[in-house]
Amino acid sequence: MDPSETSDEDVPNPSNFPRPCSSVYSDHFALQDLVYQVDDLMRDGQLDTIEELERENSILQEAVAQYQRTWDAILEMFDEAFDTALLLRCSLEECEEGISIAQADWLALWGVRDTTEVGNWI
Numbered sequence: 001m002d003p004s005e006t007s008d009e010d011v012p013n014p015s016n017f018p019r020p021c022s023s024v025y026s027d028h029f030a031l032q033d034l035v036y037q038v039d040d041l042m043r044d045g046q047l048d049t050i051e052e053l054e055r056e057n058s059i060l061q062e063a064v065a066q067y068q069r070t071w072d073a074i075l076e077m078f079d080e081a082f083d084t085a086l087l088l089r090c091s092l093e094e095c096e097e098g099i100s101i102a103q104a105d106w107l108a109l110w111g112v113r114d115t116t117e118v119g120n121w122i
Contacts, residue, residue: 107113
């Protein structure tokens with residue numbers, strides 16, 4: 001056989017070799033995979049952001065609840081202070097009235113009827 005001649009056995013069969021992927025298709029799959037990866041990263045980032053916001057929201061809700069409890073305690077203390085001030089005022093008025101009565105009784109005991117002569121001697 002002549003070396004320039006080839007037999008059917010010598011010619012490679014194309015079905016034995018896989019067809020190479022076209023660069024268009026391989027780029028498409030790579031881009032699609034990249035899009036999926038970006039989507040996954042964005043979704044993960046969004047989930048992380050949501051978790052962080054929920055954590056911050058929980059902290060803020062607890063802080064607001066603490067401020068509400070503190071405000072309620074302040075209002076209760078103010079109410080008690082106001083009641084105490086009213087009680088002190090009433091007690092002071094009773095005390096002044098008692099002092100006036102005691103002065104009049106003391107002067108009456110010594111026979112002094114006109115308090116303008118003596119003035120406020122106590």
